[in-house]
Amino acid sequence: MSLLNQLFNRGILGAKCKTCLNLAISRIKLLQNKRDMQLKLMRKEIAQFLQAGQEAIARIRVEHVIREQNIWASYEILELFCEFVLARVPILDSQRECPSELREAVASIIFAAPRCSDVPDLLHVRNLFAAKYGKEFIAAASELRPDTSVNRTIIEKLSVSAPSPVVKLKVLKDIVHEYNVEWDSSKTEAEFSKKPEDLLNGPKQVSSGTTPSQVPPKHSPSNEAHPIMSAQRKGLECHQSPSPAATTSLLGQGGTTSSIKNDNTTSVNDLRNETRPQSSAVLERAHAAIAAAERATAAARAAAQLANIKFSTQKLEEQKS
Known part of the structure; x- marks a missing residue:
């Protein structure tokens, strides 16, 4: 029978999976209570910052509050999934493939296990699922392939992306309403509405290196075609006799120079x-x-x-x- 169980991947989960799931459920409950106390303190601090007019610090702290709230919500869903799988371990142990009604719970636990470092028991459950269903099944759930059915809420709550300005403003307003703080949100709304500057790529428009005044003058085709003729013309103009106006100007200059000498x-x-x-x-x-x-x-x-x-x-x- 042991050989047949190995062929059909039966008897691999058993008591180990139940033990790990029970430990994970109890640990998640403890972490939820701890995070609940931390969230209350953090929300109270943000209310104090808003009341003191330190909105810049409150805008930074609210991101950490949102992150803790997301983890708390994901732990709540994981606790339900662990209880659901724990009650159906015999079904998982008796079938070679993962049942369709348990696929979402199993895939969600596999996806969340490496992202929830506070609950190491989930990693043990993940390893048991890998021994049961193979590495390809684990990779599909971890990489969010189309054929997997990981819970969308867990994907959003465990995401590492920064929260949107709309979410941050909503949480700030909830904190203000909870602690009855008088706060004008216009400044924060204006700050959230600003578009982030792209400091890495720099300016998109590149100014041209030459201005219109620096453009070299265009030469006429006649001068370029006959440079020898133009040089001869210049020489002839230099050897020509001066005009009468030029002579009178020279005489005038001579008179002035003689007066200066005297x-x-x-x-x-x-x-x-x-x-x-x-x-x-x-x-x-x-x-x-x-x-x-x-x-x-x-x-x-x-x-x-x-x-x-x-x-x-x-x-x-x-x-x-």
Whole structure:
């Protein structure tokens, strides 16, 4: 009989599945009570933040509240599925394929087991289902393939995507209504209505590198086709005689330059006449200073000679005595 049971995959679940399901149910109840207390405290804190006018912190905290509420709701559904499968373990053990009425419950437990790390007993149940129905059945439920029937509510509640602004605003309003907080939601609604900026891709419109003023001028085809002829024309224009208007302008320029030269010569002569008396006075002062210096040197020499005479007479008197 054991060989036949192995061929038909019978007798694999048995008591192990019942034990794991019972442990999972009791653990889920404990976690629900714990999360219920945490949710009350978190909602109360958000109400206090809104009352104090700290809406930015409340908008951030409300996402965590929504996440905890989703996990709490998914645990409630999983508890019902575990109780449903526990009551029908003999049916699962007696049939080779998963019955259609139990497919949703089994697939939901398989999908939620790796996403509910607080309930490790679900992983043991998942391994038992893998031994019973094969790895392909487990992969189909885990990857949400079309042929599986995982509960849609569990998929939504265990999703890792951020909650929508509508859901966040609804939870905030529920908290305000629960704790009777006076709060104007217009600022938060305006903040939620803003579209997120795409900071990675940058601006979509790229400005052109050249402006209309920087566009190079277009050359006429005639000049490009005959560059030698244009150069010859320029040379001829340079060698042509100047026009009468040009000569008159040159004469006018010559008259102005001659007048400028005359003005410059007169100004130089005036400067020379002004500097002559000043230079003579300076020379006289220099001569007087030189004479005074010569007198001072002569007086110094005379004083030195007198000092030498006095010193020599003193020595002679000392020698005589």
